[in-house]
Amino acid sequence: xxxxxxxxxxxxxxxxxxxxxxxxxxxxxxxxxxxxxxxxxxxxxxxxxxxxxxxxxxxxxxxxxxxxxxxxxxxxxxxxxxxxxxxxxxxxxxxxxxxxxxxxxxxxxxxxxxxxxxxxxxxxxxxxxxxxxxxxxxxxxxxxxxxxxxxxxxxxxxxxxxxxxxxxxxxxxxxxxxxxxxxxxxxxxxxxxxxxxxxxxxxxxxxxxxxxxxxxxxxxxxxxxxxxxxxxxxxxxxxxxxxxxxxxxxxxxxxxxxxxxxxxxxxxxxxxxxxxxxxxxxxxxxxxxxxxxxxxxxxxxxxxxxxxxxxxxxxxxxxxxxxxxxxxxxxxxxxxxxxxxxxxxxxxxxxxxxxxxxxxxxxxxxxxxxxxxxxxxxxxxxxxxxxxxxxx
Ligand SMILES: *Cc1c(COP(=O)(O)O)cnc(C)c1O
Numbered sequence: 001x002x003x004x005x006x007x008x009x010x011x012x013x014x015x016x017x018x019x020x021x022x023x024x025x026x027x028x029x030x031x032x033x034x035x036x037x038x039x040x041x042x043x044x045x046x047x048x049x050x051x052x053x054x055x056x057x058x059x060x061x062x063x064x065x066x067x068x069x070x071x072x073x074x075x076x077x078x079x080x081x082x083x084x085x086x087x088x089x090x091x092x093x094x095x096x097x098x099x100x101x102x103x104x105x106x107x108x109x110x111x112x113x114x115x116x117x118x119x120x121x122x123x124x125x126x127x128x129x130x131x132x133x134x135x136x137x138x139x140x141x142x143x144x145x146x147x148x149x150x151x152x153x154x155x156x157x158x159x160x161x162x163x164x165x166x167x168x169x170x171x172x173x174x175x176x177x178x179x180x181x182x183x184x185x186x187x188x189x190x191x192x193x194x195x196x197x198x199x200x201x202x203x204x205x206x207x208x209x210x211x212x213x214x215x216x217x218x219x220x221x222x223x224x225x226x227x228x229x230x231x232x233x234x235x236x237x238x239x240x241x242x243x244x245x246x247x248x249x250x251x252x253x254x255x256x257x258x259x260x261x262x263x264x265x266x267x268x269x270x271x272x273x274x275x276x277x278x279x280x281x282x283x284x285x286x287x288x289x290x291x292x293x294x295x296x297x298x299x300x301x302x303x304x305x306x307x308x309x310x311x312x313x314x315x316x317x318x319x320x321x322x323x324x325x326x327x328x329x330x331x332x333x334x335x336x337x338x339x340x341x342x343x344x345x346x347x348x349x350x351x352x353x354x355x356x357x358x359x360x361x362x363x364x365x366x367x368x369x370x371x372x373x374x375x376x377x378x379x380x381x382x383x384x385x386x387x388x389x390x391x392x
Pocket of ligand 1: 120
């Protein structure tokens with residue numbers, strides 16, 4: 001490790017951190033991590049100096065979305081800093097109990113696009129399959145907090161048999177996205193049964209799993225899990241990291257195991273106030289993702305979920321961040337900035353415009369430095385033909 005200024009040094013392990021007494025065997029056991037999640041005010045207070053807004057948030061947000069943080073992820077939280085970007089994602093705050101007039105329980109209109117309970121069919125050729133309501137840890141801005149964690153307004157009642165029948169009948173569906181909740185919390189056997197069942201449907205070409213487990217619970221990404229997953233290719237995975245500190249040595253190793261199993265990896269970040277709403281943080285994040293062999297896929301504008309306005313960032317800031325990346329760094333590192341249209345319009349790309357003018361004759365564009373260029377649209381007529389038509 002002579003090359004100190006580059007790469008590897010930016011990845012660190014934070015274990016055992018707040019759990020000095022734990023054995024490495026237990027620490028590296030994903031079931032131990034789940035059993036020992038931080039779920040109570042007393043546990044939070046044992047380790048962290050809580051702000052009054054956080055203490056009140058823990059007490060008052062319990063009927064909205066459960067509190068749960070894996071020891072692995074909890075170790076990333078700074079003890080005395082209420083503005084810690086990791087803390088803001090998983091520790092409740094009193095602001096969660098305030099609902100702005102534009103906020104909704106189901107901001108992306110998923111419930112109205114469910115032909116079968118648990119199956120969201122919004123786009124022509126692909127579906128979102130909500131296979132569980134449990135996650136390793138709970139993101140306070142969860143777009144599905146109405147059903148996730150078991151604490152909220154509704155329950156998720158996925159009807160698996162009816163969902164399989166729907167998928168079999170709808171031959172236009174070629175892409176199934178497993179989400180929830182987090183499908184990687186299933187046992188290997190349970191997940192394999194699900195994947196096998198989907199693979200048995202001839203017209204389903206493409207499987208993917210949307211998961212934050214590699215970030216919250218990298219111990220879950222065992223060699224056995226990877227060996228099982230790679231039987232179901234093409235299988236892609238979208239992970240969810242928001243801040244560069246989340247990419248620890250353990251997370252990097254887990255992502256490498258997945259990549260080595262032939263699973264193409266994308267990342268979906270949410271733009272969050274006080275977490276990743278500045279260009280330097282986002283650039284550090286995408287660079288570390290590329291080093292973990294993860295392609296930044298989407299940057300989401302925050303869904304209008306109830307009690308999330310303290311995490312909301314103006315769209316202009318998101319555009320500015322994307323603009324600070326485009327041209328200035330590796331194209332593979334630039335996510336597509338999207339708004340999941342409120343009410344159920346699906347993901348709509350937004351971002352800096354590079355087209356200044358466009359008609360049938362030309363397009364005028366600007367580059368990342370602000371220089372202007374013109375690209376003609378007309379196709380040249382061969383001279384003879386042009387002449388003939390002139391004489392007509
Ligand atoms: C995000 C999403 C998908 C997948 O969209 P891609 O742009 O293909 O990644 C599919 N269905 C629903 C309902 C979604 O929200």
